[in-house]
Amino acid sequence: MPFDESTVGRWSEPRSFDVTPAGVAAYAEAVGGPSPVYVVVPAMELVFTVAGTAAPAGLRARVVHGQQDIFFHRRLPVGETVTVRAAVLGLHGKRSGTVATIGVRTYDAGGALLNEQYVTEFYRGVPTDLRLGTPSPTLPTDAPSGPPLRTATVPLPVDLPRRYADASGDRNPIHLDDEFARGAGLPGVIVHGLASLAVAGRTVLADGTEPARLSCRFTRPIAPGDTLRTRVWAEGRGYRFESVDQAGDVVLGAGLVEIA
Template identity: 75%
Template sequence: MASFDESVVGRWSDERRFDVTAEGLAAYADAVGSPSPVYAVVPTMELVFAVAGTAAPADLRARVVHGQQDLFFHRPLRVGDRVAVRAAVVGLHGKRSGTVATIRVQTRDARGELLNEQYVTEFYRGVPTGLSVGTPAPALPAEPPAGEPVRTATHPLPADLPRRYADASGDHNPIHLDDGAARAAGLPGVIVHGLASLAIAGRAVLPDAADVSRLSCRFTRPIAPGDTLTTRVWANERGYRFECHDSAGATVLGAGLAEA
């Protein structure tokens, strides 16, 4: 089996340009049920995949799952924005059960002002290493929220959600679109994109999405299209904590944070 390339850690990519259009924003909102700040991932999608591939060859990429996502917002993306995106693998850290790759992404406007910054964590299942290179993603809460939630909302996940989300986001990973590919990856069948679940959860978490400065979660378990996503929300001093569960009560998004 090929190994990770440590030499790419900290090496920023060239910038890529992306035009934010009314059609693109509308397609994303239609896929997840409402406008969402998680649309910020769309301009970065292709570049994140390309940069991740510089650290891990194809035979390792077949073992990767999305570990967590951490988005920091300075202002929302708007129709007419022409943004510049760059990314870098900033950390490779081994565990007994696999290896974590952390990718940092920055999106700037035409004047060079930072619009948002993202940390994408990938976990390579069954690929343990002794690596400890670079920096990990910002910490998410280690303990579940305490007390009773301030609100709970349940959203059904349509059977065609993975296809619609793939077309709206640009993420056509076959585990979200093809049962055979999903089973070959050790899954029971097609699963919903984690970021689609996060965007849908945001409808319950965020009273006013325009006010969010940070939105983060850990993807703890896959959820299938046709299931239901239940989001439980707790208030804290900086905004909200949240968790999401499937119809069986299993946690599918954990360590959720939404900060003003």
């Protein structure tokens, strides 16, 4: 079995992260403006560390980001120190590969929960029969209906992967090294899924709404230099959204925003 089943449900020790004004500003500059997706940054390094305890290093080249779910409870305190913990919450196999669900909890200095995150990783071509722990939160399976509330098309700069890596700490070589990306079965360097979500989120939350939940499925890679066209539908007290590339292929699917 290529995965270490004993890691499921084992939370890491807390790690500290300084939420600096400069760091928040650098992230905003990379993605085109302020974004609630910045909350992923304090846990970025820890997520990679925890994921690495479940799978050998040789499998990491086969990982793609499948889904991201962020539940917001309080704003990150800029200028203060937060603590983060992470754990592999579940390992679930299928014929085409294995899904690892990684949970993240972020707390302020007083121990109050700021946000909860669920990072879904998919190990392509590594099938297993694992059914351990908790799967990722569910997302809508039906397509939004009716005309969208708003639509926006944003060009993705050619240097976005480098800028996002510098601002977020996510230096996965599939986003920075063409040769490595092709060796991993990709057409070349691809944009970080979370960078695409941050860009799309600015369209979704263009009215200044603060989300209680922001989630999506990463359905297809997008190359730097392409465009991201995001369509937003009102649903209940929140929104549904999806983003497509220049060819019209869905890049971010099952997008969901819930409002407190």
